[in-house]
Amino acid sequence: MSNNPPQSGSAAMEGGGFYNRHSAMQATGIAALLSLWEDACRTVDLGQGPATIVDFGSSQGRNSMTPMRVAIDTLRARLGPSVPIEIVHTDLPSNDFPALFEALVSDPNSYMIGASDVFPFAIGRSYFTPLLPPQRMHLGWTTWALQWMSSSAIKAHDHILAGMSVLPSVVSAVAKQQAGDWECFLKLRSVEMRPGAKLIAGFTARTAAGTGWEWPLGELWSAVVEMGEDGLFSEEELNQLTIPIGLRTLEDIKAPFVQSEYFADLHLEHLDLINVSDPFWEEFERSGDKATFAKHHADMMRAWSGPVIASLIAERRKRTELVNELFSRLESRLSENPRPHQPYMAAVVLSKRR
Numbered sequence: 001m002s003n004n005p006p007q008s009g010s011a012a013m014e015g016g017g018f019y020n021r022h023s024a025m026q027a028t029g030i031a032a033l034l035s036l037w038e039d040a041c042r043t044v045d046l047g048q049g050p051a052t053i054v055d056f057g058s059s060q061g062r063n064s065m066t067p068m069r070v071a072i073d074t075l076r077a078r079l080g081p082s083v084p085i086e087i088v089h090t091d092l093p094s095n096d097f098p099a100l101f102e103a104l105v106s107d108p109n110s111y112m113i114g115a116s117d118v119f120p121f122a123i124g125r126s127y128f129t130p131l132l133p134p135q136r137m138h139l140g141w142t143t144w145a146l147q148w149m150s151s152s153a154i155k156a157h158d159h160i161l162a163g164m165s166v167l168p169s170v171v172s173a174v175a176k177q178q179a180g181d182w183e184c185f186l187k188l189r190s191v192e193m194r195p196g197a198k199l200i201a202g203f204t205a206r207t208a209a210g211t212g213w214e215w216p217l218g219e220l221w222s223a224v225v226e227m228g229e230d231g232l233f234s235e236e237e238l239n240q241l242t243i244p245i246g247l248r249t250l251e252d253i254k255a256p257f258v259q260s261e262y263f264a265d266l267h268l269e270h271l272d273l274i275n276v277s278d279p280f281w282e283e284f285e286r287s288g289d290k291a292t293f294a295k296h297h298a299d300m301m302r303a304w305s306g307p308v309i310a311s312l313i314a315e316r317r318k319r320t321e322l323v324n325e326l327f328s329r330l331e332s333r334l335s336e337n338p339r340p341h342q343p344y345m346a347a348v349v350l351s352k353r354r
């Protein structure tokens, strides 16, 4: 397998630790995966030497602390006190790795607190390339990343998100890209997994009827169009502004495993769709504070989409100013009609043939 691209269509998350501070929605989805993860940590085949856990698409690390702590505690009970545990965080080269390293030292929930013989590492390369030597990994974890496509070539002229376009040519191009990306990711990880290794993946997905993102992303697209009408985005920019994310259905995720029990020596042990609850809704119901509710959601949206949107705004223009304007418009739109935002997340458990 080549060590070179395909890379990724995405940009990393909003830097300066912004994603760490505004990813409570993602943390809520992760909490729903923890029992599957703990089960994988209890049942995975372990050898004699160090155990290697890999966190694909870690971003700035805060949301990895709890799952990595669960893994360390579960493996430590199985391995004994002094067998080394390696934790490898991977993300794009443009990721805010300093925020990750800082979180390992100073986040009150850091898995390094009180841990011994635990060794964190980081790799700044796309996971659409080989990342580890063959058969190195015992456990793999990836959350809220695999919806990003490996290419940003698909442009939707009717929506900000490629995967929410209803144009038939875009729908089929996204489905093709996401099918290829999923198979590519599975093949690469299979090489890196030890026999009997397990991988847990949670990522944004959809039903045939919807995605759960209709409200915030619909408002974001309306804000983009409005800025076009106000002369702040050119026609060309409106056409370029497509976030390279595609949402798979459970059938799409299952597709490689339909012909035979194994795909690339991987077995699909578990697959379901979780409707993630809105972490801000209860507080809003108590307080009725529309502005705070809208700010939480606008910040959450900016944390994952701000950098990719900025990168698609023409070079010569004032990117930060325009992105500030866009998310300020989004915030006021969201405050007009608050509702719970409940995205779908696919929960996938894979195991490597023994």
Ligand SMILES: C[S@@+](CC[C@H](N)C(=O)[O-])C[C@H]1O[C@@H](n2cnc3c(N)ncnc32)[C@H](O)[C@@H]1O
Pocket: 007, 008, 009, 010, 011, 012, 013, 023, 026, 027, 030, 056, 057, 058, 059, 060, 063, 064, 090, 091, 092, 095, 125, 126, 127, 128, 142, 143, 144, 145, 148, 150, 304
């Ligand atoms: C929404 S964040 C998720 C972060 C964290 N795992 C969580 O659950 O909160 C998605 C992450 O995936 C990363 N990502 C997207 N495409 C990637 C790729 N091809 N290779 C590695 N990381 C990628 C992004 O840079 C980003 O940090």
